[in-house]
Amino acid sequence: MKNIDSFFKKASLFLESNNFKKALKLFKKSYANGFSEAGLNIGYIYDKMGKKKKAIKWYKKLLKRQQDTNVMLNLAILYKESYKIKKAKKYLKKALKLGDGDASLELAKIYLCEAKIKKAEKYLKLVINNSNSCDDSKEEAEKLIKRLEKARK
Numbered sequence: 001m002k003n004i005d006s007f008f009k010k011a012s013l014f015l016e017s018n019n020f021k022k023a024l025k026l027f028k029k030s031y032a033n034g035f036s037e038a039g040l041n042i043g044y045i046y047d048k049m050g051k052k053k054k055a056i057k058w059y060k061k062l063l064k065r066q067q068d069t070n071v072m073l074n075l076a077i078l079y080k081e082s083y084k085i086k087k088a089k090k091y092l093k094k095a096l097k098l099g100d101g102d103a104s105l106e107l108a109k110i111y112l113c114e115a116k117i118k119k120a121e122k123y124l125k126l127v128i129n130n131s132n133s134c135d136d137s138k139e140e141a142e143k144l145i146k147r148l149e150k151a152r153k
Contacts, residue, residue: 008035020045040070052078069100076106085110101126101133105141112144121148 011026024045030038039062046055059075062068076091089110095103108123127133127141 005035007033008038011038011041015041015045020049024049036066039065040068040074043071043074047074047078052082067094067098069095069098069103072098073100073103073106076103080106080110085114096126099130099132101130102137104130104133105137108141108144117148121145 007026007030011023011030014020014023014026024042027038027041027045031042039058043055043058043062046052046058056075056078059071059078062071063075072091072095076088076095079085079088079091089107092103092107092110096107104123104126108120108127111117111120111123124141124145127137128145133141
């Protein structure tokens with residue numbers, strides 16, 4: 001386990017300095033040796049390198065091993081960026097069912113883009129009231145609600 005931790009730690013340093021190739025190589029070693037936490041970073045690096053299809057493939061592989069809401073969120077955002085909204089919603093709803101409050105914010109944004117205001121408001125309120133939503137998401141949801149209220153006037 002010590003080698004796995006050292007691979008992960010070194011990879012994290014390379015990632016912080018945007019040396020994606022070296023970070024990817026070490027995260028893959030770490031993951032291959034059973035350090036599953038490295039998996040999310042591998043998908044993230046593929047995304048940052050502009051290899052969206054590889055990132056999607058990787059995230060799907062991870063989900064077969066474990067239902068992880070962070071993976072679901074990253075996958076949903078990739079689908080959203082690729083204009084595959086139906087797939088994005090699917091993974092966001094899965095993450096939300098598993099208790100991830102931040103998934104509500106992303107769903108709300110999609111519904112706002114689709115001009116489905118009532119649905120968007122529903123999900124924005126879920127963000128604010130969910131103890132599993134991060135503070136930044138709650139703050140963003142509150143701002144969006146205020147903008148919607150202002151637009152009604």
